[in-house]
Amino acid sequence: MDSLKKLNTETVKWKSIKNDGLNLEYAIAIPRDVADELFVEFENCLQYFTGDLAKVKVFGKVYPLPRQQVAYGNPGITYKYSGTTIPALPWPVPVLALKDFLFKIKGINYDFVLVNKYRNGHDHMGEHQDNEPELDATYPIASISFGEVRTFILKHKDARKTGNEKKQIPTVKLELEHGSILLMNPPTNEVWYHSLPTRKKITGARINFTFRKMKTI
Incomplete structure (x- = not known):
């Protein structure tokens, strides 16, 4: 984790992507050699949820989650989505180092992270x-990716409508690269x-960390 601490965050080049209500910042913030080291570390240390926490409810039916998942955060935090309440486990040292890196680079002290492992292109x-109610919507969600490049697609809510309410707003596609934020x-x-x-066609794994700021009670 020392290699992550030594990175110069002032040299990170951010790309801004804006549209109707869309406000994104993207950068390859972690050099490949450091990202490679971290990917191996995460593969060795992360233990993903099993049992009911490895399932998701869709329209009242329960299915196996099409990826692996675990969550970490400050004491007492839980995260609810799709009928599942996810407990935040204590921060592992390598994940805490990512959290500290985000604070260094953006000045935001995140208190929760959802980790998703996509084992291959089928996940x-x-x-x-x-938009869960416990999220503090005034803060950005920070997504850090390691491993295989995967396509991230964004669609405007009005482009999802039908009939006269549907608006012809193009989708936005981003290739989330190894070591990117x-x-x-x-x-x-x-x-x-x-x-x-x-x-x-993708056979390798991708591990994604989405850091969130939760509402304080």
Whole structure:
């Protein structure tokens, strides 16, 4: 983790992507050699949820989660989505180092992270919004990616409508690269849906960390 601490965050070059309610910042913030080291570390230390926490409810039916998942955070934090309450486990040292890196680079002290491992191109995430009530919507959601490049797709909520209400707003596609950070700034999650579709030709794994700021009670 020392290699992560030594990185010069002032040289990170951010790309800004804006549209109707869309406000994204993207950068390859972690050099490949450091990202390679971290990927191996995460593969060795992360233990993903099993049992009911490895399932998801869709339209009242329960299915196996099409990826592996675990969550970490400050004491007492839980995260609810799709009928599942996810407990935040104590921060492992390598994940805490990522959290500290984000604080160094953006000055935000995140208190929760959801980790998703996509074992290959068959693993995916369906179209959704991160609009759960316990999230503090005034902060960006920070997504850090390691491993295989996967396509991240954003679709405007009005482009998902039918008939006369449907608007012809183009989808936005981003290739999330090894060692990259994507910041979804407000009001992105109120206006746009996002997904990570299947890519069946991909055989390698991707590990993604989405850091969130939760509301204080």
